[in-house]
Amino acid sequence: xxxxxxxxxxxxxxxxxxxQYAMEQHNNHNLSMLQVYVNNAKEKAKIAGxxxxxxxxxxxxxxxxxxxxxxxxxxxxxxTTTPKYRKNVYDERELIHYRIEVPIKKVLATPTFWGLSExxxxxxxxxxxxxxxxxxx
Amino acid sequence: xxxxxxxxxxxxxxxxxMIYQQDNNQFIRALEDLKYxxxxxxxxxxxxxxxxxxxxxxxTFNQIEGKKAIKDILKKNLNLDDTLTPLPGGYWxxxxxxxxxxxDDSNTTFPYLFTDPKTSYSKTLTEPTVIVTVxxxxxxxxxxxxxxxxxxxxxxxxxxxxKF
Numbered sequence: 286x287x288x289x290x291x292x293x294x295x296x297x298x299x300x301x302x303x304x305q306y307a308m309e310q311h312n313n314h315n316l317s318m319l320q321v322y323v324n325n326a327k328e329k330a331k332i333a334g335x336x337x338x339x340x341x342x343x344x345x346x347x348x349x350x351x352x353x354x355x356x357x358x359x360x361x362x363x364x365t366t367t368p369k370y371r372k373n374v375y376d377e378r379e380l381i382h383y384r385i386e387v388p389i390k391k392v393l394a395t396p397t398f399w400g401l402s403e404x405x406x407x408x409x410x411x412x413x414x415x416x417x418x419x420x421x422x
Numbered sequence: 423x424x425x426x427x428x429x430x431x432x433x434x435x436x437x438x439x440m441i442y443q444q445d446n447n448q449f450i451r452a453l454e455d456l457k458y459x460x461x462x463x464x465x466x467x468x469x470x471x472x473x474x475x476x477x478x479x480x481x482t483f484n485q486i487e488g489k490k491a492i493k494d495i496l497k498k499n500l501n502l503d504d505t506l507t508p509l510p511g512g513y514w515x516x517x518x519x520x521x522x523x524x525x526d527d528s529n530t531t532f533p534y535l536f537t538d539p540k541t542s543y544s545k546t547l548t549e550p551t552v553i554v555t556v557x558x559x560x561x562x563x564x565x566x567x568x569x570x571x572x573x574x575x576x577x578x579x580x581x582x583x584x585k586f
Contacts (some may be wrong), residue, residue, distance in 0.1 A: 288425060295429035302436035306443060311449040320451060324458050339571075371469055375490040380498075414458075415498045417466040417491065 304394035312389055316349050316410060322347040323385050325414050330381055334420025336364035344385075354390050361386040369418040383415040441564050449561040452513040453573055456558050459499045459542040460577035464554040466491040467522060468579040480505075480527040481581055492554060502560070514573075516559025526550040529567055540574055550581040 326344040330336045341362055350361055364383040372379060387408050393399060398412040469489030475482040496502060501512040508514045525534060525547050537544040540555055555576040563570055 291423075292425045295425055297430055297434065299429060302433075302440060305440060309440070309443055309447065313451070315453060317454070318455055320458075343517065373470065373473060373484070373487075375466075375470065375487045375494070377494055414462075416462055417469060417495070419469065 299394050300381060301398060301417050308391060308394035312392070316389070318351040319348060319385075319387060319410070320412065322351070323383070327381075327383060327414070327416050330345070330364070330383070331416055332417050334368040334370060334418045335366055336362075336383065348387065352387065359388050368420060370422040372422075379418055380415040381418055382413075382415050384411065386411050393404050426455060434543070434561045438565065442568075445561075445563045445565070449563070449570075449573075452558075452561065453575065455513075456500075456556060456573060457575045457577065458506060459496065460554050460556045461509070461579075462499065462577045463492040463495050463522075463556065464513075464522070464577040464579040466495055467524075467554065468552040471526075481527045482526045483550065483552060484525045485524050488524065488552065492520065496520065496556070508581070513562065514558045515562065518559070519557040521555045523553040525553070540575055541576055543576060545578060547578075551578050553578040 323346055326336070326340050328393070329340050333340065341364065344362065346358060349355060349357065360386050362383075364371055364385075365381045369379045369381050383412050388407055390403075390407045392406050392408060393401060428579065468483065470484040470491065472480075473486055474481040480513050494504075496506060496518060499506070500514060500518060502518060503509055505530035506518040506520075508516070508518070511515050521535070521540070525536065527550060530547070530550075532548050534547045534549055534582060535552065536551075538553070538555055540557065545553075553572060558573045558575075561573055
């Protein structure tokens, strides 16, 4: 009887780990998809010379489909929205800038066990890069 | 007592696995990002070409402007200083090394078989091409007994002429 009680307590503590493995894989999948969608949007923006409203809307739609606990206001997209042009010499002023911030709202699968609040159990994932424009003047 | 000891041992094992899982996932994402940066470098370098040679029907890359673009893109996208050493806050910790190869009408007869000396990847080039190989050094793994190799990613951008 004593062994059963001890084992039950130990199993409850050990269950934290498989739950965390699953949460980590879930978050990793979402972040990988975020990388893919941002890169696709960037490739379209290179050809257009800037992030057009259509590119931004498509990116938001794709991200909302991947992240099931986000709404549109959570995704912060700060990108170049005026045309940049391809020139014969390298000019860093003609780079297209993009910064996408997405909150990861569940880092730990069992936050209450560790005494964490919902606000402590999240962080912002940021992708910020530059790309050259292929738009001819 | 025995279940408690076994439980503690399992907890240590599970924690080690969790650490490896997080580090490996982070490494795979950083490697994918490195590939995107290599793509961006080769693409950007291929945008600059010698216009007077182009007017004579020869595609010759402007290597000076191309190399400027590559270095600046690496600095901005991998968060590096002027010596290509990572600034605090990024994933990579070692100085970034890169190689760039320009194959165009001024120095190459096509088709040409290119073999990357670092990755042994080979590609038959049929058109003017810029190839960039970036070595970002060792990834971050907290389990000290792991000995990962350097993260190297390569990208080629080819100028495709119109075919009628």
